[in-house]
Structures are given as C-alpha cells and as structure tokens.
Amino acid sequence: MNLFSQVKTLVYKDVVLEWRSKYAINSILLYVVSTVFVCYQSFKSVDSTVWNTLFWIILLFAAINAMNRSFLQETGNRQLYYYSIVSPKAIILAKIIYNALLMFLLSATAFIVYNLIFKNDIGNLTIYLVSVFLGSLSFATVFTMVAGISAKAGNNSTIMAILSFPVIIPLLIILIKLSHNAVLGATIAVSWGDIGVLLAINVVTIAISLLLFPYLWRD
Amino acid sequence: MKKIWWKILAVLMVAGSIVAGLLGPVPELPILNETIRNVYFHVPMWFTMVFLYLISVIYSIKYLNTNNRNYDLMAVEAVNTGILFCACGLLTGMLWANITWGDPWPNDPKLNGSAIATLMYLAYLVLRNALEEEQKRAKISAIYNIFAFPIMLVLLYILPKMTDSLHPGNGGNSTFGDLDMDNNIRPIFYTAVIGWILIGAWITSLRYRVRLIDDKKNSF
Numbered sequence: 371m372n373l374f375s376q377v378k379t380l381v382y383k384d385v386v387l388e389w390r391s392k393y394a395i396n397s398i399l400l401y402v403v404s405t406v407f408v409c410y411q412s413f414k415s416v417d418s419t420v421w422n423t424l425f426w427i428i429l430l431f432a433a434i435n436a437m438n439r440s441f442l443q444e445t446g447n448r449q450l451y452y453y454s455i456v457s458p459k460a461i462i463l464a465k466i467i468y469n470a471l472l473m474f475l476l477s478a479t480a481f482i483v484y485n486l487i488f489k490n491d492i493g494n495l496t497i498y499l500v501s502v503f504l505g506s507l508s509f510a511t512v513f514t515m516v517a518g519i520s521a522k523a524g525n526n527s528t529i530m531a532i533l534s535f536p537v538i539i540p541l542l543i544i545l546i547k548l549s550h551n552a553v554l555g556a557t558i559a560v561s562w563g564d565i566g567v568l569l570a571i572n573v574v575t576i577a578i579s580l581l582l583f584p585y586l587w588r589d
Numbered sequence: 590m591k592k593i594w595w596k597i598l599a600v601l602m603v604a605g606s607i608v609a610g611l612l613g614p615v616p617e618l619p620i621l622n623e624t625i626r627n628v629y630f631h632v633p634m635w636f637t638m639v640f641l642y643l644i645s646v647i648y649s650i651k652y653l654n655t656n657n658r659n660y661d662l663m664a665v666e667a668v669n670t671g672i673l674f675c676a677c678g679l680l681t682g683m684l685w686a687n688i689t690w691g692d693p694w695p696n697d698p699k700l701n702g703s704a705i706a707t708l709m710y711l712a713y714l715v716l717r718n719a720l721e722e723e724q725k726r727a728k729i730s731a732i733y734n735i736f737a738f739p740i741m742l743v744l745l746y747i748l749p750k751m752t753d754s755l756h757p758g759n760g761g762n763s764t765f766g767d768l769d770m771d772n773n774i775r776p777i778f779y780t781a782v783i784g785w786i787l788i789g790a791w792i793t794s795l796r797y798r799v800r801l802i803d804d805k806k807n808s809f
Contacts, residue, residue, distance in 0.1 A: 516736075519716075519729055519732060522725065523716060524719065524720075529716065529719055536709035536712055539744070540705070540740060540748055563751065567743075567751070571743060574739050578735065578739065579736075585731075
C-alpha cells in the first residue's frame, strides 16, 4: 500500500472504532456543552472581549481533553503490529487528520451552543468562522504530536498540559486577535496577515511532526 | 594554551565591555538618558540565550541520528545555561523597563513571549524528570526540544513584530540600531555580544564536563 491508502485506511479505522463505542465523542461533546453552561451561569452577560476569550478557553480545554486520548489505544502489541505493516508517517498523518475531523465537529458544536446561549453580535461572521476552522486545525496538529510525546511519558494529563500550553500559546494569541477583530467587524484585507501566519505555523508543525514521529514511534 | 585562548578572549571581551560600557561616551537621548548603557548588558543576554537553545537543538538532532548519550547531556546542559541567561535577560530588562517605560513588567508581547518560551524549556526539564529510562528520556526529550524550537522563534521574533510593542524594531517601531546607536556604542556592543556568547559556551562546556564525570561515577 502506498502512503495515501495507508492513511485512508487508518483514518477509516479510527472513525469506525469511535463510531462503535461513541464514548469519547459523546463525553467530549457533553463536556463542551456543560462548560458553556457553567460559564453562562456564572457570567450572565459579558462584553465582546471576554465573550471571545472565553470561547477560546473553553475550546482549548475541550481540545486538550479530546486529544489526550489519541494514543491511548495504541499500546504494546497493537503498536508492534502497526509498526510491521504501515509506515510511521502514515500513522501520524492519519492521527492528525482524524483529530482535525474530531476538532471540526467539536468546535462546530461549541460554536453553535455558545452562540445560542450567549448572544453576542459578530461583526464579520465569515472571518470568525475561518478563525474557528483554523483554530481547530491548529489544535489538532499541535496536540496530536504532543499527545504522542506524552503517551510515551506515561500518558498523564499533567505532562500533556505543561508540554502543550507553551506551544499552543502563540497560536492562541493570534487566534484570539483574529477572532476579536472579526467580532469588531474587520474585513478580510486586514486579517490576511494573521491567517497567513496561522497557516504557516500549521504547515511547519505538520512537517516537523512527520520528521520526528518515526523517531518517537520506534522503541 | 591552544584550547583556552577563547576563554581568555571571552573574559577580556566581557571585562572590556563592562569598563567601556560604564565609562565610554554615549549619546544623550530623551527618556533613555544614561540607561542606554544597559544595551551592553540586556541585549547580549538574549543573543546568548538563543545561541544556547540553538546549540541544544543541534545536539538533539545529533542525538536522534546517532543515539550517542553524550549529545543528549550536551543538549540538556545548553538548555540549563540558556535558562540562566534568560533569567539575567529578564532581570536586566525589568530594571531598564522600570526606568524608561515606568513599569518593570509592562504588557509587551516580547516580554510575555520570552516568559512563555521559558515555560517551554522548563516543561522540557520536567519532561526529562518524568521519564525514568535513560534512553527513552534522551530520545523523547530530544523530540520535544526540536518540536518546540520553531514555535519559540515565532514567539520571540514573529509575534512581537505583528502587534504593538514597546521594544524597538517591533510593531512598526524603528530598530534600536537605526535610531539610537551611534558609532561610539556599536564596537562596545558587538564586543559585549561576542564576549557573552563565549562565556555562555564556556559555562555550558563546564557543566557538560561535570555531567560527564557524574555520569561515569554513577554507571557501573
């Protein structure tokens, strides 16, 4: 099998496994919805800066919780089995794609629920949606690799948090800036710089993950 | 003599830059006044820190390619020394900011960026402590080190340029070199930068050698 079909099979496998149990996806969706409710009950009404920041913080923690699991199933014998039939590049690529799909679903749900409960005017909805899309993509690319590292370090959530927070903060700063501008009604012309930097960081992150994962994988 | 010439050079350069930096002529500028002399001490710290982190990444890559444990020890000692220089850079910066910007910790992207970059390297050290097995520790921490390095560069050099910053050369400000430096400052500044980088390399090599001896003592 070439790389492409390997990736396709692995993503399909992850989706099917998830669909059978629906445990991870339901728990994480419930997590998002209940966090939104907690925030709504405690804040009642907020100004647009807090509204925007709060959304990203909810998404950040939901993403960490979701991604933390990525390598939970892949232990011991199963890892050895994969190692003998597919290339490590296909595994990390498949995980990134699967996590990106999961993040799109997660952030779409979070965005809809958040907007239903917490009403706030968004000046430029298109750019806001672009920033949510790029945000989920960035979370997926960064957290997948960090989850791989933390899985090797005993898979505890503290390690995951301290390793990923410093790495995600620069992305989060740009995302919050971009989406805040969108709330204030910025046009696409103003936002190109931020979108470009986000895409560039994502490309670099994926490239480094592809280079490094083969080393991480081999025990 | 062959091997210590650069250490003597480092001491001479740093000593020279301290004496010339405190006594030499500087341009009189508003707000900055005499604090412009801090450019000889504050800026070289950051140059040295980035240099040491770069060394650390290079040795991490070398480790992944060869599996030689000594490279891993070099990488971790470069990070340890880099954190030391980062602390010195933050301290000198806070002194300077207190006088020129009126606040030791103004909300400036470069300041926050360097603090976050420090968190990243502290996380690297915590990750090392979390792993018991030596080979695994070396390998996984090398991977995290390489993974974090480009993001640190974004944090320190790209992000501050995109937002409003108090630092010269960022957020549309003109660079320090264009505006405030004159020909009396430049030679002393470059001497200080090279001197401190050499001192950083020296500290790292000393720590590395202590580590090697420790390692030899602990192995059976």
